[in-house]
Amino acid sequence: MNALIFYNNELYAGGWFTTMDGVTVNGISRWDGTNWHSLGVGLDGVVHTCSIYNNQLYVAGAFSMAGATSANNISYWDGAQWYALTTGTDFDIKHLYVYNNGLYVGGAFATSGDTLTNGIAKWNGISWSRVSTGTGYMVNSIINYDSLLFLGGNFSYVGGIYDPVLGYLGGGLPANNIAAWNGSVWDSISNGFNGYVNTLAKFNSIIYAGGAFQYSGNDPVSYLAKWCDVNASASSNVTICAGKSTTLTASGGDTYSWSSGGTSSSIVVSPTVTTTYTATVSKNGCSDTAMVNVFVNSLPTVLLSGNTTICNGTSSTLSVSGGISYSWNTGSTATSIVVSPTTQTNYSVTATDANNCSASKTTTVVVNS
Numbered sequence: 001m002n003a004l005i006f007y008n009n010e011l012y013a014g015g016w017f018t019t020m021d022g023v024t025v026n027g028i029s030r031w032d033g034t035n036w037h038s039l040g041v042g043l044d045g046v047v048h049t050c051s052i053y054n055n056q057l058y059v060a061g062a063f064s065m066a067g068a069t070s071a072n073n074i075s076y077w078d079g080a081q082w083y084a085l086t087t088g089t090d091f092d093i094k095h096l097y098v099y100n101n102g103l104y105v106g107g108a109f110a111t112s113g114d115t116l117t118n119g120i121a122k123w124n125g126i127s128w129s130r131v132s133t134g135t136g137y138m139v140n141s142i143i144n145y146d147s148l149l150f151l152g153g154n155f156s157y158v159g160g161i162y163d164p165v166l167g168y169l170g171g172g173l174p175a176n177n178i179a180a181w182n183g184s185v186w187d188s189i190s191n192g193f194n195g196y197v198n199t200l201a202k203f204n205s206i207i208y209a210g211g212a213f214q215y216s217g218n219d220p221v222s223y224l225a226k227w228c229d230v231n232a233s234a235s236s237n238v239t240i241c242a243g244k245s246t247t248l249t250a251s252g253g254d255t256y257s258w259s260s261g262g263t264s265s266s267i268v269v270s271p272t273v274t275t276t277y278t279a280t281v282s283k284n285g286c287s288d289t290a291m292v293n294v295f296v297n298s299l300p301t302v303l304l305s306g307n308t309t310i311c312n313g314t315s316s317t318l319s320v321s322g323g324i325s326y327s328w329n330t331g332s333t334a335t336s337i338v339v340s341p342t343t344q345t346n347y348s349v350t351a352t353d354a355n356n357c358s359a360s361k362t363t364t365v366v367v368n369s
Contacts, residue, residue, distance in 0.1 A: 005050040008079070012039075013033060014047030014059055027060055028077075039077050040067035051096035055104040055126050060105065085123055086113035096218060097142035099149060104131070106139030106151060109133035118162060120151060132159045133218060136168060138212065141200040145229065148180040148187070152197030154210055155179075159188045187238055189227060191217030205284050228286030234279050238364045239295040241357035245270040248292055253281035271296055300353040304359040309366045315340040317364055323351030323358075341365055 003014040011031040013020070020029040026042025045063025052058070057077040057224025066075035072088030074096075089109035096105045103123040105112065105137075118134025122141075136155035143150050151158070158179045166270035173179070175216050176192025195213030202208070207227040214222055234250045249266040250256050256265050259278040269277065274295045306318035319336040320326055329348045339347060348362040352360055 002046070002048050002061070002068055003050040003059075005052065005185050006100070007052055012050060014050050014061070016046040027061075027063065040082055044066070048094050049096045050260075051098055051103065053098050053123075054348070058096055058103060058108050060096050062092035065353065073107070073109070079152070086128065088112070089117075089121070089220075094138065094153070095142045097144075099142075099144045100142075101362075104116045104142050104149065105155065106142050108126075108138040114158060116162060119153065119155065132186065133162050133172075134158070135175075135179070136160075138196075139213075140198050141194065143200040143202055143207065145180075145205070147346060148182055150178065150180050150189070150200055150207055152178045152200045152211065154196035158188075161183060170177060174330065177211070177213065193221070193225070206286065226286065228284050230281060230283040230288045232281035232288035232290035233276075234292045236289035237293040237295065239297060240271075241297050241355065243270075246294060248277055248279075248294070250279035250290055252288065252290075253283040255282045256280070257282070269294060297355040298349050298355050299357050299359040302349065302351045302359050304349065304361050304363045307349050307365075308361070308363055309368065311368050312342060313340075318347055318349075318363065318365075320349045320351060325352045326350065327352075339365060341367055343367055 001013055001015040005012050014028045015239040019282035020027055020036035023036045025038040025191045028039050029046050030037045030039060043063040045066040046061045047059050048061035050059050059174040060074040060178035062073060064072055066082035069082045069084050071084040073093045074085050075087050077081050092111040093105055095106040105121045105123060110331055112128040115128045115130055117130040119137060119139045120131045122129045122131055136157045139153040143369050154177060156299060158175045161169040162170055162305050163265050173186045173188055175188040177197045178189045178192050180187040180189055193213035194215045195285060197209050199210045199302050209225050216225055230253050232252045235248045238246050245268050247266055248266050257263055257280040258267050271294050276291055276293050278289055278291050300322045302322045304320055307316040310316050315338050317336055317338050326335060327350045328337055330337060344366050346362055346364050348360055350358050350360045352358045
């Protein structure tokens with residue numbers, strides 16, 4: 001038994017068998033709740049997959065006849081008889097999946113009807129079309145997530161240039177047994193797997209993959225793995241002056257954990273030295289990380305010089321260095337100012353350096369009578 005599906009309130013079973021409870025059925029059978037029934041004379045081969053499309057029962061696998069109809073590996077049943085999908089495919093079919101008003105067909109075939117499709121094809125009820133230029137070999141399972149159509153199987157690339165005689169000529173996207181199609185371009189889905197994918201399933205916005213693999217990239221996954229749509233992003237790297245603070249923001253998940261201890265999407269930091277902050281973003285049990293560097297520039301060293309004790313009626317020249325621009329509390333922006341206070345007075349200056357960091361210093365001029 002390879003496939004079970006409910007159609008018109010009855011259970012249909014497909015696989016590699018000839019009888020069900022003594023009834024000759026040949027690969028496909030209908031259970032009405034009491035008895036098994038044949039669908040015509042059945043098929044001359046094995047059923048791998050079933051689907052309902054346009055209110056008709058589609059079955060696919062490895063066969064050449066559906067009842068008395070020549071149907072290479074795929075056929076549909078309207079409740080009374082079998083129909084072919086043009087000339088079918090040139091090799092067996094592993095999975096059927098309805099998406100965006102089309103029936104997607106995956107398998108080990110190269111052609112669907114007279115169209116070169118390479119493992120993945122689309123049937124619109126009338127004719128075949130290809131999905132890009134297909135895959136490198138076999139598609140075992142198909143599922144959608146949002147606007148992405150995921151394919152799992154036994155292939156090392158998707159897309160590229162194919163020749164009907166010479167085969168693959170290059171230009172495809174490396175994809176280790178799993179890929180996603182958004183309607184115009186392929187995505188290789190992280191590092192893929194080191195073995196083929198047999199089946200895909202979706203639960204709580206997570207894509208699960210099962211198959212004969214043990215690793216995804218360098219990560220051990222042992223025959224079952226999950227993929228989440230969680231892509232962490234964080235603020236761009238930022239430069240601040242010593243003593244200042246900045247706000248860092250992460251996005252892409254439902255919960256957040258910062259290396260500094262914060263648990264909200266945004267945190268305020270005031271590092272004293274250049275520091276890297278890592279945000280761990282989590283969603284649906286999966287997580288991703290993003291990093292942001294906060295570079296800290298030191299403040300300028302402000303040097304003040306000049307006579308700070310004068311006699312009443314005289315003046316003093318105060319000079320500053322350490323920056324590239326200055327602002328005195330007198331309103332001057334010069335490097336030197338001449339002051340003639342009549343009483344003890346404080347003079348302060350703010351120096352700004354090339355990094356736009358500022359520091360201030362104050363001196364007191366004492367006036368003797």
